[in-house]
């Protein structure tokens with residue numbers, strides 16, 4: 608089986624959020640699609656290991672904020688590479704509450720969903736949500752997963768449905784170019800030296816959290 612063909616499927620980059628007892632929770636998802644138009648329903652795939660999964664199961668409600676190409680990539684770092692169990696991810700992000708659900712302001716817009724069904728797979732729950740509210744902020748380009756990988760040089764968290772184990776870090780023949788990799792998100796910096804004031808553009812880690820790769 609050639610899994611690579613699946614890379615031709617299109618995805619966006621979204622923040623899926625929910626709330627329980629005033630605790631705002633959320634994670635990054637790329638596998639979301641609209642499945643019907645009347646009523647408007649969507650399918651959202653969330654890994655069993657994501658704290659957000661259990662809370663959506665309990666509350667039966669979630670929101671989706673659609674990230675744009677120029678959304679602050681630290682949102683992806685905070686929501687995609689940390690757990691809501693140990694972190695208040697909303698501490699440093701601009702958000703508002705709609706129908707008691709937190710939604711991210713630095714995005715194209717949002718929709719709020721009530722869970723009407725779900726499908727369990729071996730690793731993920733696919734929540735089927737009826738959209739009960741929605742609004743947009745801008746006409747900016749939504750971020751696609753391809754843009755995240757190619758332009759921002761972002762990587763997939765292990766819990767992403769599309770995650771593929773990295774077999775090796777590619778090297779080129781130019782011996783003068785060195786590479787350093789972020790321990791948290793896998794972002795690779797290339798250059799002669801890693802600047803001391805360098806901050807990971809994806810997850811915000813300082814240069815001390817990078818290691819040199821061959």
Ligand code: FE
Nearest residue numbers: 789792807810
């Ligand atoms: Fe990083």
